[in-house]
Amino acid sequence: MTEDAIYQNRLLVALYDVLNPAGQDTEFYLRMAQDAQSVLDIGCGTGLLTAALAQQGKDVTGIDPAAEMLSVARKRPFGDRVHWQRGTAESAHLDHTFDLIIMTGHVFQVFLDDEATRATLARAFALLKPGGRLIFESRNPLQKPWLNWTPDQTRKTVMLDDIGAVTVEHDLQWVKGDQVHFHTRHYFPGEDAPVTSQSTLRFSTRAEIEALLTGCGFAPITWLGDWQGQPATNTCAELIAIATRPAS
Structure with missing residues (x-):
């Protein structure tokens, strides 16, 4: 087993899109990007949303550390209109600023301590135009969603082209504290043992995230609790942050 093997294994990357199709979150980020001409997608993965933004005629850059994910992204319709880079927000070579920066698919939760989180947020701040926005989501730790991450409650079977039922x-x-570690097992037809990946996510509170954002200079910060735009509450499943770089 390897850490986050799903992002490196070609079969698991192909499975990723089947398990994570376009949904309400995709539509939300497309709405949020309506007035943006330039967009940076940090942790763009297989580029589903990134390519959709490029289809709208926007100047889009997608960054991801996983080569296999980017290989899928480049082959998408309109993928040739995206500036793809392998790496992280800190390592990317970017020569211009953006109207909007997004981190989707709970990418924010892979930063496991304040130092790593602050580095990414500070880099995003530096890459935004004055008045530009950073938008991302993180699961609400008050709801303890990890309690449902058991085989019986999460098991699902999907069809993968040329492979069959997985x-x-x-x-x-x-x-441990604000970190949650889990395994994901993938049972492929004809295989005796599953392919298993390991993941660790950080579950920060709204107050903790806000302190990190304000510490990097963002203001104001708006909080939503779902993809329809309702305000965040203690009972919402998502904490969606809309953080602005001040205009001056």
Whole structure:
């Protein structure tokens, strides 16, 4: 087993899109980008949203550290209109600023401490035009969603072209402070053992995230609790941050 193997294994990357199709979150970010001419997608993955933004005629850059994810992204319709880079926000070579920066698919939660989180947020601030916005989401820790990450509650079977039926399940391993570690097992037809990936996510509170954002200079910060735009509450599943770089 390797850490976050799903982002490196070609079969698991192909499975990723089947398990994560366009949904309400995709539509939300497309709405948020309506007035933006230039967009940076940090942790763009297989580029589903990134390519959709390029289709709208925007100047779009997508960054991801996983070569296999970017290989899929480049082959998407309108993928040839995106500036793809392998790496992180800190390592990317960018020569201009953006109207909008997004981090989708709970990318924010892969930064496991304040130092890593602050580095990414500070880089995003530097890459935004005055008045530009950073938008991302993080699961609400007050709802403890990891308690449902058991094989019985998460098991699903999907069809993968040229492969057949693949069963996927999550299995919570441990919770230490604000970090949650789990395994994802993938059962491919004809294989004796599953392909297993490991992931660790950080569950920060709204107050903790806001302190990091304000510490990097963002203001104001608007909080939403769902993809329809309702305000964030203690009972919402998502904490969606809309953080602005001041105009002056």
